[in-house]
Structures are given as structure tokens and as C-alpha cells.
Amino acid sequence: MTAARRAHVPVFAALADETRLSLVARLGDGQPRSIAHLTRGSRLTRQAITKHLRVLEKAAIVHSVRAGRESLFELDPAPIDEIRKYLDLVSGQWDQALSRLKSFAES
Amino acid sequence: MGNRIEKRIELNAPVSRVWRALTDTREFGEWFRVKLDGPFVPGQTSRGHITYPGYEHVPWVAVVQKMEPERLFSFTWHPYSVDPETDYSQEPSTLVEFRLQETAGGTLLLLTESGFENIPSHRRLEAFRRNDGGWTEQMKNIESYVAPGS
Numbered sequence: 001m002t003a004a005r006r007a008h009v010p011v012f013a014a015l016a017d018e019t020r021l022s023l024v025a026r027l028g029d030g031q032p033r034s035i036a037h038l039t040r041g042s043r044l045t046r047q048a049i050t051k052h053l054r055v056l057e058k059a060a061i062v063h064s065v066r067a068g069r070e071s072l073f074e075l076d077p078a079p080i081d082e083i084r085k086y087l088d089l090v091s092g093q094w095d096q097a098l099s100r101l102k103s104f105a106e107s
Numbered sequence: 108m109g110n111r112i113e114k115r116i117e118l119n120a121p122v123s124r125v126w127r128a129l130t131d132t133r134e135f136g137e138w139f140r141v142k143l144d145g146p147f148v149p150g151q152t153s154r155g156h157i158t159y160p161g162y163e164h165v166p167w168v169a170v171v172q173k174m175e176p177e178r179l180f181s182f183t184w185h186p187y188s189v190d191p192e193t194d195y196s197q198e199p200s201t202l203v204e205f206r207l208q209e210t211a212g213g214t215l216l217l218l219t220e221s222g223f224e225n226i227p228s229h230r231r232l233e234a235f236r237r238n239d240g241g242w243t244e245q246m247k248n249i250e251s252y253v254a255p256g257s
Contacts, residue, residue, distance in 0.1 A: 012223050087223065090186050091112045094218060097139055098116050101216075104138040105120040105128045 008086050011079045014059035019044065020052050024061060024075060032065055032072035111221035118214045122207050125214045126177045129205050141167045149174050153182065172202070180205045186220065 015021060023038060039049045053073050056062040061079050064071045118125055128134045132143040136158070143155035149171050157165040169184035181204040206217040 094114055100138040102118050105118050105125050
């Protein structure tokens with residue numbers, strides 16, 4: 001649990017950015033996309049988008065695959081799924097604590 | 108999914124009663140299942156140990172932030188820090204806030220735990236602050252994208 005929990009930190013950190021969240025959203029259908037494609041429609045430069053993709057790659061949220069001369073980026077939903085499970089766990093603990101608080105304060 | 112946990116619960120007890128259950132350390136310990144060494148004082152570290160069965164080896168460490176009587180009680184801590192071999196002090200801490208509101212039936216308690224994205228790097232912390240706004244909404248969107256089977 002502890003190792004898994006520590007692994008959540010870079011995922012939360014990598015996702016705490018609007019550009020990166022929108023990149024994750026655009027890759028969310030599972031289709032690999034090129035940097036050029038992901039830069040289209042963005043106010044950011046290709047270099048800036050590449051930098052954000054590298055941050056996501058470091059957190060294992062995306063990985064790149066070669067397609068000829070191009071790098072395509074593909075989403076791996078597992079890390080995001082993991083942090084959701086972690087939040088569900090903490091959330092469940094609060095449900096229990098608050099229900100004990102309710103019985104305690106109402107008695 | 109957001110970067111925060113939000114709960115609301117109605118208690119059939121007056122605000123003053125709920126405030127005491129939250130901020131009197133003996134009473135807090137009763138329902139939270141922790142034995143605390145001393146009273147809660149804003150700005151000070153609160154120490155003790157968990158009394159929840161099976162977790163008695165776990166120390167309780169939190170830094171009390173705000174105590175606005177019958178309105179707001181908050182502290183920062185390291186959530187789910189249950190491994191005695193691990194030093195959690197360098198891990199991200201989250202902010203827990205209890206907000207109380209008087210209702211016709213008693214008290215509405217709003218709990219939030221936020222800051223799961225924080226990491227102990229000043230530069231990054233600054234970046235998170237700037238991006239705080241769109242996060243919750245964005246994560247809701249993403250959840251549907253990455254939900255299994257979609």
C-alpha cells in the first residue's frame with residue numbers, strides 16, 4: 001500500500017496542470033496521436049506541448065510509440081485509475097469516521 | 108473524481124455540540140479513534156496514536172490550522188500514513204477542513220480534504236496554485252474518458 005501510495009504522488013502532480021489535463025482528455029479515446037496533431041488547436045508551441053507530454057510520460061500516464069519518423073503518444077489509463085482507487089479508499093474512511101461522529105454527537 | 112474529497116452530513120445536534128465533538132481532543136478521539144497527547148492549538152502540531160483496532164501502531168500527527176469557534180476547524184496531515192517504517196514527513200500533506208452551518212434540524216457539517224496533488228517542491232507548489240481553478244471540473248471530464256469500457 002505504501003509503495004503504491006507513494007507512486008500516486010507523481011501522478012497527482014503530473015495531472016495538476018490544465019494543459020496536461022486537456023492532453024489526457026484528448027488522448028482519452030485510446031488513439032495514439034502525434035505531437036503535431038496535439039499541438040493543433042492549442043495556443044501553445046510544439047515545444048511546450050512536447051514538454052508537457054514528457055511530464056506525463058515520466059508519470060507513466062502516456063507513452064510514446066514510433067510511427068515512421070514520428071513519435072505518437074498514447075494514454076495509459078492505469079495510473080489515473082490507481083489514484084481514483086486511492087481517493088475512494090480515503091473517501092470511504094471519512095464516511096466511516098463521519099458516521100461515528102454522527103452517532104457520537106447525537107447521543 | 109476530483110483532487111479533493113467532499114462530504115456533507117446532517118447532524119441532529121446543535122452546532123455547539125458538534126463543535127465540541129470536533130475540537131475537544133477527548134471527544135474527537137472517541138469517534139475518530141485516536142488518543143491525543145494534548146489539546147488542539149492553531150499552528151501547533153497535534154500528536155497521539157490511533158486507537159482503531161488493528162491500527163494501534165499508527166501515530167497521529169497533524170498540524171492544526173484554523174479554529175474559528177462553531178464555524179471552521181482545519182488541520183493538515185498525511186492521509187493514510189499507516190506504515191511505521193515510513194517517514195511520511197516528506198510526503199504531500201493534505202488539508203482537512205470541517206465547516207459547520209446551523210440548520211433547522213441541527214448542524215450541517217461539510218468536510219473537505221484537499222491538496223492530494225501537492226508535493227514538497229516549492230516551484231511545483233506555485234504551479235499547482237495557479238492551476239487550482241480548473242482541476243475539479245477537468246477531472247470530472249477525464250473520468251468519463253478513462254472509465255473502463257468507454
